[in-house]
Amino acid sequence: MFRLLTAAATGDKALYRATMPRSVPLLRDWSDTDLLELQSDELCAAVWSQREHLRRTCERVMCAWAQRHPTLSPPTTEQLHWAESIVRSRSLASAEGMDRAMMLVPLFDLCNHKAQSPRGVGSEHQPPVLLTSDGVVVLCSRNDLKLGEEVHIEYCDEGNWGLLRDYGFTMPVGRTGQDASLEELHIGGAAQLVIGSPELDRVAVRRAQEELCSMLFTERVDSAAGALRREAETIAAVRDACAAALLQKPTSEAQDAIELDALATTCGDTTTQRKLDALRIRMGHKKKLRRAVQELEAAHTNCVTLMREASTSTLTSRTTPDYSTYELAHFGRHALEALERSRAEYAP
Known part of the structure; x- marks a missing residue:
């Protein structure tokens, strides 16, 4: 600066x-x-x-x-x-091993944002921009570029939430599709749960377990039915927190959609653009919460079914792990898988 x-x-x-x-x-x-x-x-x-x-x-x-x-x-x-x-x-930001500094790089800063660029030539683990220890900036393509094709980069992996926060703009998100970005969703609850990424999900599920069980994570469960019951209770706690967070929003998804339609007939001044950005943020947020509720509800139903089968001794080792040998720290698999599914790209 x-x-x-x-x-x-x-x-x-x-x-x-x-x-x-x-x-x-x-x-x-x-x-x-x-x-x-x-x-x-x-x-x-x-x-x-x-x-x-x-x-x-x-x-x-x-x-x-x-x-x-x-x-x-x-x-x-x-x-x-x-x-x-x-x-x-x-x-x-400067490369690792150097004193952290911010650099303005000609040409690079002309690249527009494009989310989730397709993987192709380069390794999918290779970052699109490499900053070497001697200060050289290398822009890597993850797909075959054709002559004259525009070069894009992904500014961040937090979707519209991160784009608006750090860059001042949002991207359109289809109403039947889902922004598959990693965004923190503060769903509250007594344990102040936060979901939105695999790491945050694990912490949220563990806190929900602590709140429900009030016991050490090393305590063992003596039966598959008992383990599945606690799984179902944990899923229900996270699901209910997501549902409550959704209900607490000042407007519904349907109301937001009506406002979005109304904007299509207005001029694109600063006020209109900010309204559009706000609608994209809150509609995407609600869509994530709704998807989380749906997937957690399905996981809860599945756990309850497995629990009933286990209690009647019809559950086989092929349909569930041997929960009697699991420590409580291993629980939460069903909840975590449900939350991961809720972030699947283009989920309805």
Whole structure:
């Protein structure tokens, strides 16, 4: 940020700076009224954190400017905010092994976002952008590119939630499809459960078990029926928390859809765009919660059926593990699999 402002003040890197937008609309610029349309306490908290970070960063830059550029006019508040928005939305973090820094890279920052680019030539574990220890930036393609084809990168794996938070825009999400991104879903409950990724899911399921069982994870269950009963209780607890979080939303999915249709007939000004972004965020959030409820309900029904079969001694070792030898820490498989299914791409 400091180097960008210095270049602007001295006329350096003029050709590169000419490619940069004069303004970057970010979520932190929304009014408090606009933020309420998101129906997301987590995004609002992220905005407040970003605003505080911006304030502290500008103070540090101004102090450094007075020391290092005493003969140059200090940047205005507008210039400070512009430079920070450029760095936030267009920069890369430095490679591992180096002191962490943000870098602006010509040409790379012209690449548009495209979610979940198809895997092809490169390894699916290979990151699309490599930053080497000697400061070289390498852009890797995961699929065969044709002559003249646009090069995209995936800005983040958190879907619209992460895109709006860090880059100030959202992407369309089909009403019958699902944003398969990893997004934190705060579903509350007495244990303040959070789901949205395999790691978060495991913590949420374990906390639900602790809350229900009030026992150490090393305690053993003496029968398959007893183990499945606790599985079903855990699934029900997470399902009910998801359902409650969905019901607590100020609007329903149907109401959001009506608002979305109404926007199609309005002009694309800033107010309309923010409303559209907010609708995409909250509709995607609700769709994830609804899918989680559906998959957890199906898993609960399956567990109850298996439990009844186990209690009547009709359950065979081929239909379920030997739960009597499992420690409680191994439980939750059915809940975790259900949550993973709920994030499946293009789930209805």
